[in-house]
Amino acid sequence: MANKKLKLLVITQKVDLNDSNLGFFHEWLKKIAEHVDTLTIICLEKGAVKLPKNVSVFSLGKENQEKMRLVYIYRFYKLLWQLRGRYNAVFVHMNPEYVILGGLLWRMMKYPVTLWYVHKSVTAHLWLAEKFVTHIVSASPESCRLQSKKIIFVGHGINTDDFRNPRKVLPVNTIAMISIGRIASSKDLKTLILAVYYFKKQNLTQQIFLDIYGAPITKYDYKYVDALHSLIGELDLEQEVHVRGGIIHSHIPGILADYNLFLHASRTGSVDKVVLEALAAGLPVVTSSDAYMKELSANVVFQFPQGNSRSLAQLIEKLHGFGILESTNPISEKAHTYIKNTYDLDQLIDKILVIMSNKI
Structure with a gap:
């Protein structure tokens, strides 16, 4: 399935093919890149990356041992504004906090926002993020227990x-x-x-x-x-x-x-x-x-x-x-x-x- 009209912004915690926890998501990004015009990624931390030419990765700087939350938030908003013409849809992976930070801007720009969420906890952040997203996609009812008509269950993905x-x-x-x-x-x-x-x-x-x-x-x-x-x-x-x-x-x-x-x-x-x-x-x-x-x-x-x-x-x-x-x-x-x-x-x-x- 190819969709060359889709210029996607992905926001995730970490992009690193060698990470023991989130390394699998690097494969997701490779697969997504095959089907979109451009893929722009904002991550909190960047490690080893091997992605196609239509992919750009921007880090908020955690890999440099910087731990100042306000600096991350400033860089996040700066990137959202600088990159605003490079995407027409947003996919947030696992972190509803980013939806809360960017939700009003994306709503004003009329960009659809999809949150991937797989966790048993129904947090205040998830509850608030639901107000800004177009959809929440999750693996199963056990993986997202928030009550919302916006949730779509799509299963897990294994590169078999x-x-x-x-x-x-x-x-x-x-x-x-x-x-x-x-x-x-x-x-x-x-x-x-x-x-x-x-x-x-x-x-x-x-x-x-x-x-x-x-x-x-x-x-x-x-x-x-x-x-x-x-x-x-x-x-x-x-x-x-x-x-x-x-x-x-x-x-x-x-x-x-x-x-x-x-x-x-x-x-x-x-x-x-x-x-x-x-x-x-x-x-x-x-x-x-x-x-x-x-x-x-x-x-x-x-x-x-x-x-x-x-x-x-x-x-x-x-x-x-x-x-x-x-x-x-x-x-x-x-x-x-x-x-x-x-x-x-x-x-x-x-x-x-x-x-x-x-x-x-």
Whole structure:
């Protein structure tokens, strides 16, 4: 779908293909650029960028270690005014604060404004931003719980072609598990660690490993990391469980191929995109979240009771016994095909651009 009349302004927190949290959005920008006349980006922070010639990136300067909010706001308004003739529609990624700052100007200029928002929290900023936007697009009802007729649910977007790496063939007695995401108490990683402990106690002839990839963000997250390390030591699991730290998004497909099971225990109630990426890589997924009912119905995801590490350990044992963790199991190709048909990134970008184009 090409729309050469669309001159788009995108506003986002960070543009950096190497960022462990927002690196995926760089791929979004590449895809969007293929379908618009020009793409102008304002970001709070700029890192490594490899984008087409019709893309311009302007940073508010956080990468220079500047932390003055008033300076950011001044630069934001200055750029909005300087660039006003270079765009005819606005797409704000995840930060309703930018909608609040620019909303009146864009309304006077009659530019359609679309906000992408995927988070369980209904904040005052989101509530106020809704008054200025043309649309809010989100992945699912669980991902945006604000009550508004402006909300359109469009699903997630996975670049499934990146997740076609052949899975590593592991020894029959080896269970190599991985979990990826922000390190925070809401992710309930302690339950995953305890499951390894209970499995190890009951299965002396099988090797089990769990690698946890992700980075803390808040001071509470850092305390949680310390608590995880303490738990691993108390349970004598230093050989089985490792907290690996953040991971560059472009490295995720290759890393997933080294494992035979993906674990997920998040209590946020929202769909985590990395779970869909694991399925795209052909990995069986075990989750305690009710946000994956479609995937459960499609028999590509398995569920255990929230917070129940013993049940998780028993489920891991069953999946291993049934041969579901083997790379040649038919569920691997089934999971990839399901994600490609349901969450392909090209389809998502098309949906979003059509929504914006109809309002120009």
